[in-house]
Amino acid sequence: MQGMTQSLARSKARRARIRLALRHTALELGKTRIALASIKRQMGEAEERSARLDRQERSLQARLRTSRQQLLHLMQVRFMLGSKQRLRFLLESGSVGRLDRLLGEWRWIDREATESLRRTQHLAVRLTRSQQVVSHLLYVLRAMRAARERTLVILGSDRARRAALLYALSNRVSERELRLHAVRRHYRELATLLARLSAQPAIPENQSNAIEFVPFGRLRGRLPWPVRGTIVRGFGSAEAGGLLLSHGLWIATHPGARVRAVAHGQVVFSGWLPHFGLLLIVSQGHGYYTVYARNALLYDQVGDWVNGGDPIGRVSQGRDAELYFQIRQGVQPIDPAPWLTPGG
Numbered sequence: 131m132q133g134m135t136q137s138l139a140r141s142k143a144r145r146a147r148i149r150l151a152l153r154h155t156a157l158e159l160g161k162t163r164i165a166l167a168s169i170k171r172q173m174g175e176a177e178e179r180s181a182r183l184d185r186q187e188r189s190l191q192a193r194l195r196t197s198r199q200q201l202l203h204l205m206q207v208r209f210m211l212g213s214k215q216r217l218r219f220l221l222e223s224g225s226v227g228r229l230d231r232l233l234g235e236w237r238w239i240d241r242e243a244t245e246s247l248r249r250t251q252h253l254a255v256r257l258t259r260s261q262q263v264v265s266h267l268l269y270v271l272r273a274m275r276a277a278r279e280r281t282l283v284i285l286g287s288d289r290a291r292r293a294a295l296l297y298a299l300s301n302r303v304s305e306r307e308l309r310l311h312a313v314r315r316h317y318r319e320l321a322t323l324l325a326r327l328s329a330q331p332a333i334p335e336n337q338s339n340a341i342e343f344v345p346f347g348r349l350r351g352r353l354p355w356p357v358r359g360t361i362v363r364g365f366g367s368a369e370a371g372g373l374l375l376s377h378g379l380w381i382a383t384h385p386g387a388r389v390r391a392v393a394h395g396q397v398v399f400s401g402w403l404p405h406f407g408l409l410l411i412v413s414q415g416h417g418y419y420t421v422y423a424r425n426a427l428l429y430d431q432v433g434d435w436v437n438g439g440d441p442i443g444r445v446s447q448g449r450d451a452e453l454y455f456q457i458r459q460g461v462q463p464i465d466p467a468p469w470l471t472p473g474g
Contacts, residue, residue, distance in 0.1 A: 145300060152292045159285045166278040173271045180264045187257050312404070319403060324419060324461045327398045327411065346393055346414035353392040353469045354439060356422060357453045359383030365465035377463035378421065378456035385451040389443040391436040392420055392470075400431050406454070410442055421456035 363380040391412060398419075399411035408425040425443040436442060445451045457466040 145296065148292055148296045152289065152296060155285055155289045155292060159282065159289065162278055162281050162285060166275065166282065169271055169275045169278060173268065173275065176264055176267050176271060180261070180268065183257060183261050183264060187254070187261070190254050190257060315404075320406065321461050323399060323403075324411070324458060327413065327419070328417060328460050344394075345416060346395075346418045347416060349393055350469050352471060354390065355381070355470055356392050356420075356455050357381055357383045357387050357389050357445065359387065359453070361467070362452065365463075365467060378423075378454055379466050381453045381455060383445060383451050383453060385445070385447045385449070386426075387445050387451060387453075388441050389422055389425060389445060389453055391438055391440045391442050393438045395420070395436060397430045397432055397434045397436065397442075400428050408443070412436060412442075417460050419456075419458045421454075421458060423454035423456070424452060 359381045360383075361379050362382045363376055365376060365379060367376045367380075393412075393414055395412040395414040397410060398413045399409065401409060403409050403423075406423040408423075408428050410422045410425065410428050410430065412420045412422075414420060422442065424445065426446040428443040430436060430442050445453050455466055457464050457469055
């Protein structure tokens, strides 16, 4: 019973750890979703800024083309007319001052056109740099978004796995709690039965039907085996799925093997109990009881007297042909192995 309780406590502790990890995963999922929403918002702003820069670039390119065309036209006109105008002024004896004014106007137009072209090119360079910055920002944001999306997938998978594990573990804990309550109830029933039997008048030490009466306490190490077989689980070993420590011996034998009493005594219980199946309890006197459980057939009834070696029942005919054998002193189970004859 203690082992069953400890196993249940370990399952509950594991369930609590999984719940804590699941809450942590849910918290991380929330943080990741918030970060991903922030990244998407920044990406939207960066994409809008990139589109705005694209529009500015197209406008500047148009201005740049116009400025270059104007400058090219001016240079062509100046080349074609510049030398002819100076020659006409000289042949017509034109005013030198007028020629200087004309040349000054051309130089001013050249400067303005060149300055306009330079400003346009400067804006184009700045625009290109801004586009490079925005492109790099978009690249970084896309990488961050991809990383966050991968994190979301991983955390989502982890949460689903932990939730499934928590569900399965919760079901297992519930089943173990039910089994624990059931086994506790069955053992309480057996303890109540033995307590009631212990309260009955003690068997006289000398019985007329005893072949050779020896007090049970003197038979330690000399009891015959209740069935021919092999001990597969000893006293204190785990049973009931590891939830319970055995209070007796599980002896594997051949199907339908005959079960025999280990010593002289009186049958005080013959019937069926949950978890123990067909059960026979023999009072050996002085508060000692021998218990034979998991039988397929019982021969004796309450009140019958048996001697050591008398057949009292048979085990199952199936593959699980095992006898569960206990020795109790009052309601306290004791290890039967030291009481049996060595070697089986």
